[in-house]
Amino acid sequence: MLRPLSEALDLGRFAAHVEASGRLLPRLVLHERVPEITLPPSAARVDGAAVILAVTPRWDPLLFVDVEIPDGSDAIADTLYATWQDRSAMRVGGAPLTEWLDERLHAYRVTAGPADQPPLEFGRNVHQSVFPGAAHAQRLLAEHTSGDAVSQEVVAIVLRGTLNDGTGATLGIRRPETLNNPGQTMVAHGRGVSLIVGYAPPVENAFALAAAGIVNAVAAVHRIRRQAFEALELDRTAVVETTEGARALVTQLSRRLSDLQLDLSFSVEAYADTILIPELLIESFHSSLRDVSALADAVTNTSRIVDRVNAVLATRCVDLETASQEYAEGRDRVLATVIAAGSVIALPPALLLAFFGVNSSDVDPRRSILDVQHYGVAYAIAWLPFVLLIAVGLVARRRVSLSLSASEAVIPDQRRTRRSWLGRSRRDGR
Structure with missing residues (x-):
């Protein structure tokens, strides 16, 4: 049931890389055109959307929602803010988007995924990509210069309208040098929004796929840390009175440590480099987005946390070995x-x-x-x-x-x- 994302996204020359990466990249589960979708009240009105659902090698769901809204920076900024803060208000045919997806996935879950998988719900991490239309793109490119300053319109879009600044300050907005050619192309992004102007649809879709990998990696870091703390809490609160109880605790900690290490490898480290899509444009965008999200530091710190869990497990194993030897x-x-x-x-x-x-x-x-x-x-x-x-x-x-x-x-x-x-x-x- 799982297929390459190239079947849903027009990736052009990048499709070969996506198909060659196989199961290391997210794989397609569901792709449907939704004629009636309702965004939160403060967002712009849309006529329809394309919904794409994919899963990572560790069965983490990734949702892509592609909508078209009228031109204008105010409408774009308001829509970005609304769909960022109030994603649960999105409706398809009157039903919440997650419930609509669960109905569509009922058959898929039995054949393609774990049968006991919980219902879908929105996570904390989201990245929004804006691809302006022709008229809007020309206006943005006309304002684009080779310096570091960004226009007020770019600030409103990338910061979702939360801050308006007319001084020309960068405000933490990144503009990768390789991707910005005055009068031709422009890429400006923060941690949660990317403004991409002047590129063909296959390149835009490849940028979106790279951003999805970063989003999944950041979400996996949060989950790994939470599970690591849960494992340490389990070790702290466990009351071990017999050798059998010690063996059961060591087995449980070993399984959790194995899951943490697999998550760290296939949900974080696999998306922390650019080898999956080795193209200069995608590598430049991926590297800039990875830097602004501090993913490298997060991976290092999370690896240390997992090592601490491993140390706790080693201590428990020593205690068990000592108890067995004394017995x-x-x-x-x-x-x-x-x-x-x-x-x-x-x-x-x-x-x-x-x-x-x-x-x-x-x-x-x-x-x-x-x-x-x-x-x-x-x-x-x-x-x-x-x-x-x-x-x-x-x-x-x-x-x-x-x-x-x-x-x-x-x-x-x-x-x-x-x-x-x-x-x-x-x-x-x-």
Whole structure:
């Protein structure tokens, strides 16, 4: 059911790169032309839209909504702000957009995705791309200069109308040098909006695909950090009283760590470079957008967080190994004690039985073997060595315990001596 995005987006010469990347890039799930779509009340009125839904290799959904609105910077800025802040108000045929998508995906979810996947909902991360029409594009290109300053109209669009500035300041708006040719092309973008003027539709669609990769990577960073903190909270609140409980906790932490590492590799790091679409134009746009979103620093910090989870798991594994070793040592100690006790108990009677079974003049057949007065020397010879051996073992064990206690007591004495010397040094002014 999953197909390359090139079937829904006109990517021109970039289609070969998208198809060659295979499952590393988002893949198409749904592509429909929606005749009746309603945007939030403050947005411009549109006659229709194209809805494209794709999924990443880690089954993160990406939604593309392509709408056409009337020309004019005020309408564009208002629409950008409304669809950014109030996306849940978007309707298709009177139904919320997410519910409409869930109905369309009911059959897809059974065959293409996990059956227990939750209903779709809008996330926190969104990137909006503006491709002005011919008349508007000519006006913007006429105002475009080779300097760093941007016009007030560009500021209104890229900042979604939240700030109007007539001083010509950049206000953090990026203009990649490779993509800006005065009078021909212009690209101005912030973290959430890109204004792309003068490029052909395949290049525009490739820019949108690159922006979608950055959006997915940023969203995955937030999710990975949240799940990492949940794993640490699980480790902190877990009450482990048995070896089986420790093994279950280690298994659960291992699975979470594996998911975190896979997310970090295939949802973040795979979109942090430009090797998926190795073209100069796309690389320039991707690099600029990645810098403004601080994705490189986010990946580095998130990798450290995942390493901390790995360290916690390693500590738990050491604790489990120590507990297992202590259990094995205790079991072997009990077994050795039982064998030693059995040997001590069994050998003297065996010697006595051997003595009484000998056909010798020392054994009087008229007397009972329990006659201690007559056979006292034989009993003493049989039992005395084992009694002496037990006594020597107990004395040696006590001496070892006393020597260990003395060694442990030397440490606090040395610390007290060191603290008293430091106290004298401070009093002496040293």
